Amino acid sequence: SQTIHQWPATLVQPVGSPLSLECTVEGTSNPNLYWYRQAAGRGLQLLFYSVGIGQISSEVPQNLSASRPQDRQFILSSKKLLLSDSGFYLCAWRGVQGYYEQYFGPGTRLTVT
Amino acid sequence: TQLLEQSPQFLSIQEGENLTVYCNSSSVFSSLQWYRQEPGEGPVLLVTVVTGGEVKKLKRLTFQFGDARKDSSLHITAAQPGDTGLYLCAGLNSNYQLIWGAGTKLIIKP
Numbered sequence: 001s002q003t004i005h006q007w008p009a010t011l012v013q014p015v016g017s018p019l020s021l022e023c024t025v026e027g028t029s030n031p032n033l034y035w036y037r038q039a040a041g042r043g044l045q046l047l048f049y050s051v052g053i054g055q056i057s058s059e060v061p062q063n064l065s066a067s068r069p070q071d072r073q074f075i076l077s078s079k080k081l082l083l084s085d086s087g088f089y090l091c092a093w094r095g096v097q098g099y100y101e102q103y104f105g106p107g108t109r110l111t112v113t
Numbered sequence: 114t115q116l117l118e119q120s121p122q123f124l125s126i127q128e129g130e131n132l133t134v135y136c137n138s139s140s141v142f143s144s145l146q147w148y149r150q151e152p153g154e155g156p157v158l159l160v161t162v163v164t165g166g167e168v169k170k171l172k173r174l175t176f177q178f179g180d181a182r183k184d185s186s187l188h189i190t191a192a193q194p195g196d197t198g199l200y201l202c203a204g205l206n207s208n209y210q211l212i213w214g215a216g217t218k219l220i221i222k223p
Contacts (some may be wrong), residue, residue: 007181042215042216043119043214043216045214090155090156092155099146102158105155
């Protein structure tokens with residue numbers, strides 16, 4: 001069965017510091033991968049998605065970037081965090097069968113101070 | 114821009130009551146998915162509806178896709194505290210992109 005991992009689970013970082021969040025998927029090959037951000041109690045904002053190694057599409061211009069160095073690894077980065085980067089970050093993969101349902105990791109709670 | 118509007122945004126009811134959550138759009142979707150998210154966790158897929166007019170049941174939860182495939186509803190019968198969470202709908206458009214609703218935060222009080 002497929003499993004998706006995210007780390008760290010929580011992170012407190014000062015403004016201006018760098019960021020690296022990691023997501024890995026097990027049990028599937030060549031998945032479509034997604035990064036979302038979620039404000040408290042609200043819906044999902046799609047940040048990036050990737051259909052393969054090195055292929056990244058950005059949905060929202062901002063000071064975040066994403067990379068996919070390996071088939072099942074997706075990384076979200078920033079060189080300098082802003083207060084507005086605080087939120088709950090979710091990684092998801094899409095099934096290759098069915099109706100494009102997405103399966104989410106446990107999330108990373110980021111607080112920028 | 115395609116939008117999915119969920120209503121209500123927030124709902125707090127007593128255990129045992131019934132409720133309905135709505136997901137509406139002016140756009141047609143090829144399918145619609147419902148997810149439930151508990152605090153501090155990722156959303157979990159509940160169901161996908163595909164055919165206009167389709168009704169799916171998951172224990173006390175009943176999901177319906179509108180005849181025109183522009184809207185959907187989630188009805189919960191005899192709500193329980195375990196139903197508490199954020200309910201998200203997401204529609205699959207013709208470009209195979211998921212369009213997300215803003216969510217309905219549901220609290221069931223014991």
